[in-house]
Amino acid sequence: MKKLTVPVLDEKDKEFVETLVNVGLKRNVAKTLVYLANVDETISRDIELGADLRQPEVSIVMRELRDQGWVEEREIKKEGKGRPLKCYKLATSITDIISMLEERKKEEAAVHLENIQKLRNLSDKLK
Known part of the structure; x- marks a missing residue:
C-alpha cells in the first residue's frame, strides 16, 4: 500500500477562506484558491483531500477559476490506459x-x- 502526503488547510488558511467568503466568493472557490496559493502545482485529487472537497465540487470550481483566468490547467498522461490527470496552478x-x-x-x-x-x-x- 502507498502512503501519500498531501498538504491540508490549517487554521490560518481557514481564516483566509472565511475572509474570502465574507467578500463574496463561494466557499468552495475560496477553499480551492487558498489551497492553490499554498502549492506550486497540484492535481485535482490533492485538492479534494487538502481542501476537503468532493470531485464534482473541484470540477465546478476549476471551471469557474478558468473562466476568471485565475488558474492554468495541463494534462499529465498516465502510464497505460485511463484518463490523463489534470494538473492545476494559479495563473494569477x-x-x-x-x-x-x-x-x-x-x-x-x-x-x-x-x-x-x-x-x-x-x-x-x-x-
Missing part, C-alpha cells in the same frame, strides 16, 4: 486576485451609493 498571484476582488467591491459600492443618492432625490420630490 493571490495578491492580484485580491486586488481584482477589491476593484469589484469598489464598483459594487459605487453602484449602491448611486442608488442611495437616487432614492434621496426621489424622496425629496415626494414632499
